[in-house]
Amino acid sequence: MTTFAEAFARQAASDLEAFEYLSRSNLPACHRLHYLQMWLEKLCKAYIWLTDDMEDLRWTHNVVAKVLPLMIREHWRRIGFSQPPNLSEIREICREIDLLHPQVDDGGRRPDNVEYPWKDGRGNVFFPAAPPRPFSVLQRLEKSPTGRKLRKAAIVLTRERPIHVKGLH
Amino acid sequence: MLTHSKAVHMPNKEDVAKVLANAHRVTDPEITRIVRLVGENEQDPNEPIKLLEVNAATPPSGVVPIAFAPDPPDIPYPSIVIEVTPDEYAQIVDGKLMLPKGWTIEEVLYSSE
Helix, strand or coil: CCCHHHHHHHHHHHHHHHHHHHHCCCCCHHHHHHHHHHHHHHHHHCCECCCHHHHHHHCCCCCHHHHHHHHHHHHHHHHCCCCCCCHHHHHHHHHHHHCCCCCCCCCCCCCCCCCCCEECCCCCEECCCCCCCCCHHHHHHHHCHHHHHHHHHHHHHHHHCCCCCCCCC | CCCHHHCCCCCCHHHHHHHHHHHHHHHCCCEEEEEEEECCCCCCCCCCEEEEEEECCCCCCCCCCEEECCECCCECCCEEEEEECHHHHHHHHCCCCCCCCCCEEEEEEEECC
């Protein structure tokens, strides 16, 4: 019987495929970032140890900054990464990934997201396919050394070397 | 039948918990405290080693246990890490923020103070 942990891991792998497919397209960046956020959120949920009193964690959206840095740290420990990783920057990028979801907005300070239109403090309305400025997390993931390491580690954890407890919940 | 010389040496959970805690402390300088948690089935080898880590850099989003499969030979047990802020840790100690049912603080493995 498939457990929730396995189901989240397998759906994360499918979301990763969608992310890569969209990355090769000319569609606006919001679409691939939407799948990036969904991929990493589900990957994180495959690792959360849920007890009966913690079921809500399965459906919350604000988990990437809390969970993914520790997954990457453990992955790097296991492969014997020679250089200490910059976990502070990893955490910053992960927070930006959480903020891509419309329900995560830092108390209204970050209404920009990759799914729904939003209004800024001056009343101007924007939508994800044509944001007022490019989503900065994309630049960090593709151009910064730490961002590239994060993406590589997340791909390995999704496809090649999962380290979650398979029988988990 | 295994002879004594061929028996597989399984390090105990206490020692493995210290190895893991040390690796985390070295990798992440923001950690200020690591404590070992224990549950009701701690003698069961399938029961994970549980570390509660205090880190001001983590988001204040409560108790989120993250589980990892064993990594033999060094880490032959599954493990769980819970990372909380210093304020959340104080709430746990005061009983205002709850750990998963049956889990209690056992010993401090690292403290920067």
